[in-house]
Amino acid sequence: MPSIEVSDAADADAQGVVLQGILAFNEAAVGPSGRRPLSVLVRDxxxxAVRGGLTGRTDKKWLFIELFYLPEDLRRGGLGAELIARAEAEAKARGCVGAWLDSYSFQAPEFYRKQGYTEFGHVPDNPPGHVRHFFRKVF
Incomplete structure (x- = not known):
């Protein structure tokens, strides 16, 4: 029987084995994913220097926005909406049919609603006292 290890240490080699395994499994089920990174950055x-922006990936005809941040002095002027629009435009050019992301209740769920995203699920008390929202937008 194989041994099981629990650790709090990052192991890039182990993560690579797990990632390659799941990618191969998924590809066998649905074909090549077309997985590609996507960044839309704001530079000084x-x-x-990078001041903020968004990062994510296109995968299986969907854009996943993983990280999105703007410093306070760059918020509320339309720049965030422009970043989302540019990411969506690139995703469409790559053949994507929609986008999805998650946001905590203390972050920007109303911002995403204003950009046309609809909530498709949430996890209450994640973290305790807050909600983790999941949004999507079909192009």
């Missing part, structure tokens, strides 16, 4: 015009 003078230094070129």
């Amino acid at each position: 015009p003078e230094t070129g």
Whole structure:
């Protein structure tokens, strides 16, 4: 019988084995995923340093927005909506049919609703006292 290990140490090699295994399993079931990273970044015009943006991937004809952040001084001026629009445009160009993401109740669920995303599920008390919302948008 194989041994089982529990650890809090990151192991890139082990993660690679698990990722490659699930990707192969999924591909056998539904064909190639077309998995590609996607970033839409905001850079300081003078230094070129990244100030914020969004990162995610296109996979199986869907865009997944994994991370999205803008510093306070860049919020509420339409820049966030522009980043979402650019990510969606690239996803459409890659043949995607929609986008999905998750957001905590203390983050930006209303922002995503304003961008046309609809909630398809949530997890209460994740973290305790808050809600984790799951949104999608069909193009």
